[in-house]
Amino acid sequence: MEQIPQEGRKGPSHREVPRFVGLLLAMVLMNVLLYLCLDWFFISPRSSAVDPSSCPHGYFRMGHMTNCSPWLTCEQLRTEVRQLKRVGEGAVKRVFLSEWKERKVALSRLTRLEMRDDFLHGLQMLKSLQSKHVVTLLGYCEEDNTILTEYHPLGSLSNLEETLNLSKYQHVNTWQHRLQLAMDYVGILSYLHQSPLGTRVMCDSSDLPKTLSQYLLTSNLSIVANDLDALPLVNHSSGQLVKCGHRQLHGEFVAPEQLWPYREDMPFQEELLPSYDEKVDIWKIPDVSSFLLGHVEGSDMVRFHLFDIHQACKSRIPTERPTAQDVLDTYREVLHSLRDTMMSQTREML
Ligand SMILES: Nc1ncnc2c1ncn2[C@@H]1O[C@H](COP(=O)(O)OP(=O)(O)O)[C@@H](O)[C@H]1O
Numbered sequence: 001m002e003q004i005p006q007e008g009r010k011g012p013s014h015r016e017v018p019r020f021v022g023l024l025l026a027m028v029l030m031n032v033l034l035y036l037c038l039d040w041f042f043i044s045p046r047s048s049a050v051d052p053s054s055c056p057h058g059y060f061r062m063g064h065m066t067n068c069s070p071w072l073t074c075e076q077l078r079t080e081v082r083q084l085k086r087v088g089e090g091a092v093k094r095v096f097l098s099e100w101k102e103r104k105v106a107l108s109r110l111t112r113l114e115m116r117d118d119f120l121h122g123l124q125m126l127k128s129l130q131s132k133h134v135v136t137l138l139g140y141c142e143e144d145n146t147i148l149t150e151y152h153p154l155g156s157l158s159n160l161e162e163t164l165n166l167s168k169y170q171h172v173n174t175w176q177h178r179l180q181l182a183m184d185y186v187g188i189l190s191y192l193h194q195s196p197l198g199t200r201v202m203c204d205s206s207d208l209p210k211t212l213s214q215y216l217l218t219s220n221l222s223i224v225a226n227d228l229d230a231l232p233l234v235n236h237s238s239g240q241l242v243k244c245g246h247r248q249l250h251g252e253f254v255a256p257e258q259l260w261p262y263r264e265d266m267p268f269q270e271e272l273l274p275s276y277d278e279k280v281d282i283w284k285i286p287d288v289s290s291f292l293l294g295h296v297e298g299s300d301m302v303r304f305h306l307f308d309i310h311q312a313c314k315s316r317i318p319t320e321r322p323t324a325q326d327v328l329d330t331y332r333e334v335l336h337s338l339r340d341t342m343m344s345q346t347r348e349m350l
């Protein structure tokens, strides 16, 4: 009995074949067209601005991955990730370029057990602050003291000059792109100061090189925060303030309220140091931005237009300094007005 329907379904007769193939080809063509259109209208614009926040908490997406994957577990980190070479090291972590499913990733390992609290704090911050401002977390294993993040081949902001000096990047080594970097940087501070976890201070920034080493330059030349190991909470409504680190700070880079306020011959005691708020980050903006602006044609013109807002950042009275959002708004205005000026100048030349 069962043979009969099978006989009936026997392949098409010889005369039917061309029609059948024609229909099949038409269907394939339509599918390809549909696919291309969909790709054009929906996929391309989205993948050009892949935002990790578009994955739910506990999931990630990077590069050209279409779906969100759950953060890798200890087991997966141990078996699926192959450590290749060391690419960086700080006081807390040693970072290795590694491979996971033929993708490049960054594996961070705790360097010294004494730093484990900072390491775990940083992990907690990474987990909670996933957004376009923060490096994408791919997984972690508290038991092994490892964290897996997206790998950024251009490394930290410390390499900015060398990178933009490469012939490959000469075309983006302009005041416009550099001002855009400064806007990314201030945008990150603004995010941290109004984060889902309240007002967070970027404490691991006691000098310029150290500050630069906490941020990564992405391949599309934007900035993400990477090292969140020291992000204490300020709560203005409960009067909770912070102290960055346990040691005496020196120099002009840190805010004046971070310095030892007593006579030099009085021995430093952490308890005697007054605490402060997120305005210490604002004090440092002019120095970091000036580094980001560099010394290309137009850098000094931009510096000139940022003079007033930067002077306000350097107010010795913290409450008189602008917020990161104020600074960002001013940067944006300056970028737009300078672009308009350049455009009308170009139009006049034509
Ligand atoms: N995802 C990454 N891609 C490329 N380089 C990285 C990455 N993460 C860290 N690095 C490099 O490792 C350095 C140290 O990393 P960081 O997280 O700041 O460690 P620490 O907490 O010890 O200061 C960074 O300054 C950077 O040069």
Ligand SMILES: *[C@@H]1O[C@H](CO)[C@@H](O)[C@H](O)[C@H]1NC(C)=O
Pocket: 048, 049, 050, 051, 132, 218, 220, 222
């Ligand atoms: C660069 O890539 C990041 C994600 O990696 C994205 O958030 C950002 O919008 C991109 N920037 C540009 C200018 O395409």
Ligand SMILES: *[C@@H]1O[C@H](CO)[C@@H](O)[C@H](O)[C@H]1NC(C)=O
Pocket: 161, 162, 165
């Ligand atoms: C940039 O490149 C030039 C040569 O192309 C070199 O002389 C100069 O030192 C480089 N600067 C930096 C900061 O690497």
Ligand SMILES: *[C@@H]1O[C@H](CO)[C@@H](O)[C@H](O)[C@H]1NC(C)=O
Pocket: 197, 198, 199, 235, 236, 237, 238
């Ligand atoms: C800040 O303190 C207030 C009052 O004590 C409290 O209600 C609020 O939850 C705190 N905010 C954060 C982010 O901890």
Ligand SMILES: [Mg+2]
Pocket: 090, 091, 204, 213, 214, 227
């Ligand atoms: Mg660091």
